[in-house]
Amino acid sequence: MIFSFDGKLVRAIVNQYGMPTEAVMYKSGYSGIMLNYQYIDRYRFVFQLPDSTYQDASLLEHHMKKWYHSGERLTIKYLPLTASFYPIIIDINE
Amino acid sequence: MKKRVLFVPLFIGLIFFNSCDRVKKAFHETFSDENQRQEELSDAFNNPNSGTRNGKDEVGREKTIEDAMKELRTIINEHDNVFDKQQMEKVEEMVKKEMEKWGNTEFFLLFQPDKLDKIQEELYLFLNTDEVMLYSSPIFVDYDRVRVVAVNPKNKSEVDWYSYETKTDKWRKQEPKKLSKNDLEHMDKNIYPFSTIKLSTAHQVYTEALKRLADIEGGELPSGPTYYHNRQLWSMILRGSRADYKFEADKDGNVIKFEMN
Numbered sequence: 001m002i003f004s005f006d007g008k009l010v011r012a013i014v015n016q017y018g019m020p021t022e023a024v025m026y027k028s029g030y031s032g033i034m035l036n037y038q039y040i041d042r043y044r045f046v047f048q049l050p051d052s053t054y055q056d057a058s059l060l061e062h063h064m065k066k067w068y069h070s071g072e073r074l075t076i077k078y079l080p081l082t083a084s085f086y087p088i089i090i091d092i093n094e
Numbered sequence: 095m096k097k098r099v100l101f102v103p104l105f106i107g108l109i110f111f112n113s114c115d116r117v118k119k120a121f122h123e124t125f126s127d128e129n130q131r132q133e134e135l136s137d138a139f140n141n142p143n144s145g146t147r148n149g150k151d152e153v154g155r156e157k158t159i160e161d162a163m164k165e166l167r168t169i170i171n172e173h174d175n176v177f178d179k180q181q182m183e184k185v186e187e188m189v190k191k192e193m194e195k196w197g198n199t200e201f202f203l204l205f206q207p208d209k210l211d212k213i214q215e216e217l218y219l220f221l222n223t224d225e226v227m228l229y230s231s232p233i234f235v236d237y238d239r240v241r242v243v244a245v246n247p248k249n250k251s252e253v254d255w256y257s258y259e260t261k262t263d264k265w266r267k268q269e270p271k272k273l274s275k276n277d278l279e280h281m282d283k284n285i286y287p288f289s290t291i292k293l294s295t296a297h298q299v300y301t302e303a304l305k306r307l308a309d310i311e312g313g314e315l316p317s318g319p320t321y322y323h324n325r326q327l328w329s330m331i332l333r334g335s336r337a338d339y340k341f342e343a344d345k346d347g348n349v350i351k352f353e354m355n
Contacts, residue, residue, distance in 0.1 A: 026138035028196070034255070034269065037232065039241075046139045054135035069195045071142035 014090045018077025023047035023057075023089065025068040031060055043068055047076060049083055057087035064091075162199035163190060169205045176301045177308075184308035188315035200238040200260045204318050205301075207294035213240055213258050213265075214293040220256070220265040223247035226288040229271060233321040235296035243271050245285055251278055286323055291345060296321070298347035299328040306341065306352055310334035319343070331355070 023045040031042035041061045049055055057078070068074070076089045166189055170177065177185055189201050203209065217226050221244065231243040239259045246252035255268040277284060299319040307313040312335025319328040327350065332339040342351035 024139050024142045026142050030259075037234070039239075046135045048139060054132055054139055056135055056138075067195065070198075 010088065011090055014077050014079055014088055015092075017079060018090065019080050020075055020077050020092060021047050023074055023076040025070060025072045025074070026056075027070065028061075028068075033060065035062060045074075045076065045089065047078065047089070055083055055087050057089045059089070066091075159190060159193045159199060162193060162201070166202060166205065169202055173205065173207060173297075177305065181305050181308040184313070185304050188304075188307070188313060192315045198238070201315075202237070203239070203260050204235065204237050204297055207297040210235070210240075210293040210297055214288065216258070217242070217244070217256065217265055217288065221247050227285045228288050228323070229253045230284045230286065230323045231271065233291070233293075233323075234318065235293060235300075235321070236318040237315075240293065241268075242288070244288070250281065291321060291323075295328065295343075295345070295347040299330065299341075299343045302343065302347070302349050303330050303332055303341045306339070307332050307334075310339065311336050321345075 024047075025043055026046050027044040028041050031040050033040040042058050043061065043064065044056055044058045046054055046056045055078075075092050077092050078087055078089045082088055163186060166186065170182070170185075192201060193199055218224070226247075227245040227250075229243040229245060234241040238261070239257055241255060241257045243253055244256050246254060251273070253271040253273060255271060256265055257268055258265045296319050300316075303316060303319070307316070310332060314333045316330050316332060319330045321328050326345045328343045328345075328347065330341045332341050338355040340351060340353055340355055341349070343349050
């Protein structure tokens with residue numbers, strides 16, 4: 001499942017109601033988007049849901065405040081109700 | 095009439111059973127894919143650097159960083175090692191750092207002038223033309239890809255981005271470049287033949303930049319030079335921990351500027 005989002009409101013909602021968990025950045029690659037002549041990469045994260053299944057989600061490079069290397073573990077928050085069909089995550093350390 | 099009455103339930107039955115098969119098949123396909131996906135995600139979560147998943151689109155995962163560094167030394171030696179010992183150590187250190195940062199081992203394009211020339215030739219084949227005309231947008235030559243804006247040989251009023259990536263080893267057409275009425279009216283002034291520049295000059299510019307970067311504290315491996323047709327020069331920013339530097343070379347790769355930003 002792929003998503004991208006921006007905006008303070010969404011971030012505030014995820015911060016307030018999100019479920020914290022550990023995620024791993026496992027892949028990055030060109031997203032197909034160009035911005036100001038620059039290729040924008042998409043970073044994919046995987047995390048575990050309470051039913052022990054795994055879910056992936058992604059963030060676009062220009063929505064992130066820091067770089068992640070492959071295999072880097074981070075604590076994220078995700079919205080439980082949207083996790084299985086439209087996962088929205090934030091890196092809580094950003 | 096009786097026959098018709100018999101055919102109706104038979105027909106409905108056939109559709110029903112046919113639908114069931116499709117439902118079964120769809121169910122099977124959906125859930126077997128889901129199982130496979132879960133396995134891949136589990137592997138990604140538990141062994142993020144195992145390199146066993148998505149082999150096709152994971153850039154260079156099958157190659158270890160040590161293998162890639164050996165390959166880098168071989169490539170640099172093949173092309174008349176232009177670095178002295180200290181510079182070489184610094185280049186290796188910067189390349190290794192980038193490889194570890196991105197989990198990517200494809201950092202060699204700018205060390206291979208012959209490959210850059212071949213890539214240039216391949217665009218002619220890709221566009222099936224004797225002369226590729228470039229639009230006066232910058233040419234980006236990065237350590238793993240080349241990007242140019244070229245005119246469609248079959249329709250001179252269409253201009254598109256084309257990119258070559260080392261992971262696919264081929265050119266592909268990307269998004270169109272939006273033109274204005276003014277751009278179209280001055281099309282002849284805005285385009286120039288690709289043959290007037292050599293992509294391998296990017297190698298010369300890059301190595302000259304790396305030599306200087308070796309003396310800069312905390313130097314970061316630059317992605318590659320950019321060619322500006324309107325100024326007829328190659329340009330790069332060299333980033334260090336204490337200062338950044340502007341590096342420029344002329345069309346033929348002769349250094350014309352190296353100064354602190």
